Amino acid sequence: MGHHAKNRRTSVVAVFAMVGSLVVALVALSAxxxxxxxxxxxxxANGRVMDPESGLDAVRHLGIRxxxxxxxxxxPLEGARAIDASGLVVAPGFVDLHxxxxxxxxxxxxxxDGVTSAFELEAGTADVASWYAGREGGQIVNYGVSxxxxxxxxxxxxxxxxxxxxxxxxxxxxxxxxxxAEMESILREGLAQGAVAVGLGSAYTPAxxxxxxxxxxxxxxxxxxSAHIHMRSGSxxxxxxxxxxxxxxxxxxxxxxxxxxGDELGDxxxxxxxxxxxxxxxxxxxxxxGAGMTEIQSALFDDWATWSDDRFGRNQLVSTGERLTRAxxxxxxxxxxxxxxxxxxxxxxxxxxxxxxxxxxxxxxxxNGRGHPRTSGSYAKVLGKYVRDEQALTLMDALRxxxxxxxxxxxxxxxxxxxxGRIAAGADADLTIFDPMTVIDRATYEDATISSxxxxxxxxxxxxxVDSGKVTSARAxxxxxxxxx
Numbered sequence: 001m002g003h004h005a006k007n008r009r010t011s012v013v014a015v016f017a018m019v020g021s022l023v024v025a026l027v028a029l030s031a032x033x034x035x036x037x038x039x040x041x042x043x044x045a046n047g048r049v050m051d052p053e054s055g056l057d058a059v060r061h062l063g064i065r066x067x068x069x070x071x072x073x074x075x076p077l078e079g080a081r082a083i084d085a086s087g088l089v090v091a092p093g094f095v096d097l098h099x100x101x102x103x104x105x106x107x108x109x110x111x112x113d114g115v116t117s118a119f120e121l122e123a124g125t126a127d128v129a130s131w132y133a134g135r136e137g138g139q140i141v142n143y144g145v146s147x148x149x150x151x152x153x154x155x156x157x158x159x160x161x162x163x164x165x166x167x168x169x170x171x172x173x174x175x176x177x178x179x180x181a182e183m184e185s186i187l188r189e190g191l192a193q194g195a196v197a198v199g200l201g202s203a204y205t206p207a208x209x210x211x212x213x214x215x216x217x218x219x220x221x222x223x224x225x226s227a228h229i230h231m232r233s234g235s236x237x238x239x240x241x242x243x244x245x246x247x248x249x250x251x252x253x254x255x256x257x258x259x260x261x262g263d264e265l266g267d268x269x270x271x272x273x274x275x276x277x278x279x280x281x282x283x284x285x286x287x288x289x290g291a292g293m294t295e296i297q298s299a300l301f302d303d304w305a306t307w308s309d310d311r312f313g314r315n316q317l318v319s320t321g322e323r324l325t326r327a328x329x330x331x332x333x334x335x336x337x338x339x340x341x342x343x344x345x346x347x348x349x350x351x352x353x354x355x356x357x358x359x360x361x362x363x364x365x366x367x368n369g370r371g372h373p374r375t376s377g378s379y380a381k382v383l384g385k386y387v388r389d390e391q392a393l394t395l396m397d398a399l400r401x402x403x404x405x406x407x408x409x410x411x412x413x414x415x416x417x418x419x420x421g422r423i424a425a426g427a428d429a430d431l432t433i434f435d436p437m438t439v440i441d442r443a444t445y446e447d448a449t450i451s452s453x454x455x456x457x458x459x460x461x462x463x464x465x466v467d468s469g470k471v472t473s474a475r476a477x478x479x480x481x482x483x484x485x
Contacts, residue, residue, distance in 0.1 A: 040079035047085030052400040067462035093430030095406035098361035107140040112451040114432035117142040124148025124199030138475030146199035147190025191223035194481035217248035258352035285361035286352035377441025380452035384440030429462035
């Protein structure tokens with residue numbers, strides 16, 4: 001009897017132990033389930049989610065937590081806030097590789113055009129550390145910069161210009177061997193400080209030989225950085241630029257092919273395609289407008305005195321909106337400022353935008369309420385005019401040009417870009433929500449500050465940056481930067 005009783009007591013203890021373990025396990029499981037089921041910071045519900053990387057194009061619900069897309073769900077979700085995106089497209093936030101307006105005024109315009117990350121990669125800066133330090137604490141959108149050959153050349157040669165571009169010797173002066181080496185040093189330092197890319201503008205530095213440009217390309221190649229260049233116009237300029245990048249082993253990005261090519265666009269695109277087919281890393285971009293904009297004192301206009309009288313009327317002074325004459329151009333050239341130059345045909349613009357080779361980038365800039373409509377409307381114009389109205393481009397192809405391809409251009413040097421330009425679990429919660437039936441640009445050459453229509457919500461870093469079409473107080477935009485060494 002004593003032996004059997006002892007066994008029964010042992011069995012009872014074991015049963016209670018098993019029950020206790022089961023209770024603990026159930027409590028732990030319940031806690032885990034409760035944690036996973038906790039409301040998301042933000043839910044985007046019922047939207048047509050389009051992701052160019054995976055090809056997803058379906059109604060889904062997005063759960064956002066701590067600045068990231070936590071889930072892409074077929075089932076409804078609960079969140080602290082929910083945005084009903086029924087009938088709207090939910091796309092990755094647009095990535096603009098060519099945005100000179102790196103201040104609040106420009107950010108506020110571009111974000112209403114769906115841009116969530118804006119990069120100054122053509123002109124860049126000669127002081128990368130200071131450039132980023134000046135934007136710490138959060139901006140409306142994410143931001144990043146290249147280290148630029150133009151500002152490095154201006155510094156080394158002592159150019160008097162105070163803007164983005166040379167106004168004298170920085171563009172027209174020849175550099176000594178020692179000065180070129182000093183420029184290389186500035187570029188290397190900028191890359192070590194985390195510059196996203198290397199920027200160049202041989203069109204604005206006509207005295208810089210292709211030997212000098214190739215040496216800058218070599219610095220870019222050493223740093224694993226892409227080289228973004230506003231190259232000299234004409235097929236010869238394109239040929240020499242592609243050849244120099246190839247010799248240097250640099251990843252080449254030709255900015256605004258529509259502007260640089262002009263009447264030679266077909267030839268330009270064919271040569272870029274040929275270089276790519278031959279294995280060279282060459283990409284390009286376009287903006288959807290027939291007019292460009294630049295500083296009137298730049299080297300692009302050094303031959304202005306030789307122009308015929310009718311050519312001056314193609315130029316529009318940004319500060320006043322007036323079309324210029326020989327006399328007023330001369331006066332503005334002396335005083336400085338920016339000018340919009342009209343001249344490309346709609347056929348040229350369309351061909352550049354539709355080319356499978358091109359990304360979309362704005363080349364935008366707004367200052368004191370004046371600028372070019374491309375800052376405020378480039379992305380909405382592509383979506384409204386070329387996708388919806390003309391059906392010349394599929395919506396997914398347009399989004400690829402605006403999101404995934406720009407992100408891929410930078411991600412080998414800047415790993416942070418691997419989580420931008422996509423919609424998937426783990427991706428950054430940078431999102432643009434737009435109405436495909438109403439999205440369109442509204443800015444004009446006379447008033448560049450009219451925001452785009454049909455983009456009611458934009459999310460940056462998981463926070464609502466545009467709410468029902470209005471810019472909020474959210475400043476979740478952060479520095480996008482390569483590793484600092």
